[in-house]
Amino acid sequence: MRKYVHLQEVPKSWYNVLADLPFKLDPPLDPETNKPMTPEKLLKTFPQPLLEQEVSDKRFIEIPEEVLNEYYVFRPTPLIRATFLERYLETPAKIYYKYEGVSPTGSHKTNTALAQAYYNKISGTKTLYTETGAGQWGSALSYAGLKFGLKVKVFMVRVSYMQKPARKQLMNLFNGEVVPSPSNLTASGKKYGEDHPGTLGIAISEAMEKVLEQKNSKYALGSVLNHVLLHQTIIGLEIKKQLEKLGLIPNVLIGCHGGGSNFGGTILPFIPEKLSGKNIKFLACEPKSCPTLTKGEYKYDFGDSVGFTPLLKMFTLGKDFVPPKIHAGGLRYHGAAPIVSALLKNKLIEAEAFDQNETFQAAKFFAKVEGIIPAPESAHAIAGAIKEALKAKEEKIEKTIVFTLSGHGLFDLAAYV
Structure with missing residues (x-):
């Protein structure tokens, strides 16, 4: 049974969890000085409004009307009860899923892409550079760039570029320019060579290199950073209203x-309830082939492979980690938000890793009983839900x-063969 919130009930503000956490995050460090990064240096990479959101302690940050108007194209997204799945599992549990695949480019990434494009537009940015793994982020930013009149240039992890040609075509449809990474367009890419399968860390390095050498260009990140998770809280806020x-x-x-944007967007609006003593389990499901939360070390590390980004305190497998060529390209990242x-360090959430076979078995089963083909990334959440049920x-x-x-997996059908 499908349950929608009314259009007028779409949240008008994003929720900022930094206002409620009982601890402070360790600040990003300047790799040149090993001291907290100054705003002046970060302004070369990000526009002022997003930097303000990155460090804001306001509990709610108003969504601009221009962004809301774009959200109304696909928000609210449905909260659907998986009655067929419940029946097949013979579980007493009620299972609901929040379906972000109805967005214009088929994933949750559009939530922050539209916001980032808007803030860059009003700040005078002309070109956005970014990276993408499986292509959901690259296609979302291409769409958002078209909406707000920005050029978008994407470095796509080479293994996914080869596996998912439809994602490249989708980016091109929305006027995004996409090249496989590592590429021969940057010194960062040339360092690895075009026979390398690529990683998100390398693609980030290529995008950052371009931004640092060009005027009127900025970098847009699809996950990890505070402002990205902030924009994604519209998911959890809608879930709260729907429930x-x-x-x-x-x-x-x-x-x-x-990287944490989908998981964070889902659970962060519920953190105050957890802190007040309610017994809610938050479960992050990741691939065993890239077990950042379950096997990573909590320390300062670069967000990219070359070392252009600030040092972030996070769980990390190391900036030089090269994950296997799994189909869930969006989860092949060495670090976490x-x-x-x-x-996780403060034991407010839990994490579990799933192997690719178990994940795809869960995805195929879900597709057959519920009728929606999930993205390989989303399939990890399905595996986790089935295990809990x-x-x-x-x-x-x-x-x-x-x-x-x-997100949906209609561009990922080759993974299901």
Whole structure:
């Protein structure tokens, strides 16, 4: 049964968890001085409004009318009860999924892409450079750039560029320019060579290099940073309203995890309830082939492979880590969002890693019973939800499980062969 919030109930503000955390995040460090990064240096990379959001302690930040008007094209996204999945699993649990695949480019990435494009536009930016793994972020930013009159240039991880040609075509449709990374267009790319499968870290380095050498250009990141997770909280805020309309309180909230934007956007609006003593489990589901949260070390590290970015305090596998060529290209990142990392360090969230076979079995099963083909990234959240539902069955406990289906897999069909 599909449940929508009314259009007027789409949140008018994003939620900023930094206002409520019982601890402070460690600041980004300047790699040249090993001291907190100055705003002046960061202004070369990001526009002023996004830097202000990055460090803001305001609990709610108003969504500009221009961004809201674009959100209304696809928001609110539906919260759907997976009744067929419940029936096949014979679980007493209620399972709901928040379906972000209805966005213009098929994933949750559009939420922050539109916001970042808007703030860059009003700040005088002409060109946005970025990276993309599986292509969801690159296509979302290309769409947002078209909407707000910005050029968008994308470095796409080479293995995904080869695996997912439709993503490249989608970026081109929205006037985005995309090249495989490593490329021969930058010194960073040439360092690795065109036979390298690529990583998000390398693609970030290429995009950053271009920004640092060109005027009127900025860098846009699809995950990890505080302002990106801020924009994605519209997911969790809508979930809260939708559950309230149903008279439900979630027991388990689940999201797939790569850099942290989808997972963070899902669970952050519920953090105050967790801090007040409510028993809510937050589960981040990641691939065993790139186990940042479950196997990574909590320390300062670069967000890219070459060392252009500030040093961030996060769980990391190391900037030189090269993950296997899994189809969930959006989860092939060596680090994790500082906010998500700090929540894990303080034991407010949990993380679990799933292997590719288990993940795709869950995805295929979900597609057959619920009728939606999930993105390989989202499939990790499905695997986590199924595991929690079977646990409820074994324990004979009724509970409400909610996960975010962060995107559809219609451009990823080759992965299901």
